[in-house]
Amino acid sequence: MKRIVCLDGYTLNPGDNPWDAIAELGEFTCFDRSIDGVEQVIKRAKDAHVILTNKTAINQQVIDACPNLECIAVLATGYNVVDYQYAKEKGISVLNVPVYGTDTVAEMAFAMIFRLARAIEINSKDVRENRGWTNNIDWTYWLSPQIELAGKTIGIVGFGNIGRRVGEIASAFKMNVLAYDKFRSVIPEYKHDFVELDELLAQSDFVSLHCPVFPDTENMMNMEKFQLMKNSAFLINTSRGQLVVEQDLADALNDGTIAGAGLDTLHQEPPEADNPLLDAKNCVVTPHVAWATLDARSRIMATVAENVKSHLNGHPQNVINP
Incomplete structure (x- = not known):
């Protein structure tokens, strides 16, 4: 045996x-x-x-x-x-x-997108813990910008199984889908456009990373790339932490170069307590749970x-x- x-x-x-x-x-x-x-x-x-x-x-x-x-x-x-x-x-x-984990990880990418777009738990916490609604003079209020996804553009970096599924979900929400991948294997039926990476970064309201770590993708998202993005744009990473230069992303968040980030993976896991992204503005970090259903x-x-x-x-x- x-x-x-x-x-x-x-x-x-x-x-x-x-x-x-x-x-x-x-x-x-x-x-x-x-x-x-x-x-x-x-x-x-x-x-x-x-x-x-x-x-x-x-x-x-x-x-x-x-x-x-x-x-x-x-x-x-x-x-x-x-x-x-x-x-x-x-x-x-x-x-x-x-x-x-095609569906599981794609769903987590959208969980990040929804968190950044609507910040449900921030408003709910204010209502429940601070009685913010009870004490408000208006019938409604919000503590964060409320962003509609329909009509927004999502840029998907890495158009494999998970990336294509993210695009399919985005299409169902009436988002415009841009894709970047050096290798174009399966072409989905929903509307999408392949563009170069820099064009994708410049046009997208949400950029979602779904590629492995290779020599040409490691640290691909650095300050130069963040400066190409809209200052209202968000970065989503449910793929590999090594794709992102962490200090550059923290700086881009803190100085308003981009609006926010949703990260399920970091360079080092577990991260050091002084990782700059743990204190960066509007940065949601989860402990590599996208795969874990x-x-x-x-x-x-x-x-x-x-x-x-x-x-x-x-x-x-x-x-x-x-």
Whole structure:
């Protein structure tokens, strides 16, 4: 029986998303976290045939310390935590979950958009905690600008599965959709226009990032790019924190270069307490939860189980280092 070790399973299954489909495939051990260094990782994984990891790094040192290792199954789409090229040299397959959160992440992008456009919780808090409505002389008031989405323009940077779904939702709200992507694979039926990045930034009322981190996208959103945007525009990032120069964004928010931002991901996670975006003006920050609905996590669990099963049956699927 193959030994399957999960190094950091808590975020995928904090208690509501059982491991049963994976546990039945072999001798299964799951650790909530492996955060005490590479020695701890090696101690836990050294006899494994299959390693499951989400954010725990599997580098050359770990791979060399695991003589039985055949397969590394990532509990996510991104696989930058694994030295997959070295794994390939050693004959070890690296598997990922390519599609699981299209709807979930797109919905979170729009949750950010609605928060920035209508600020429901700010007005509700004033009504409930400060009795602002009770003590107001008018029948209505608002503490933040109220922005209608119909007729506004959304610029989507990265027009893959999630980006296209964001465009579909935006189209349903009668927004104008602009898209930028170097690779145009699937073309959706709803009305949209492909433009260059600088044109997209200049025309958009909302800019939503949906691209991976590559050398040409890392830190792509810097002060030069923020200065191209309208001072009434908002930045949404539910993709990768490394796409944004954080100090530049904080400065752009604080000096009014742009109007606000909704961020679900940062360069470092968890962030340092002095991260400039945690105190920036009109900056909504959530702790990387766009992916975290039970629906999406259940799809991850099911796909990982199928990935491991496919490897054990000799026909691995979702291999990123064939």
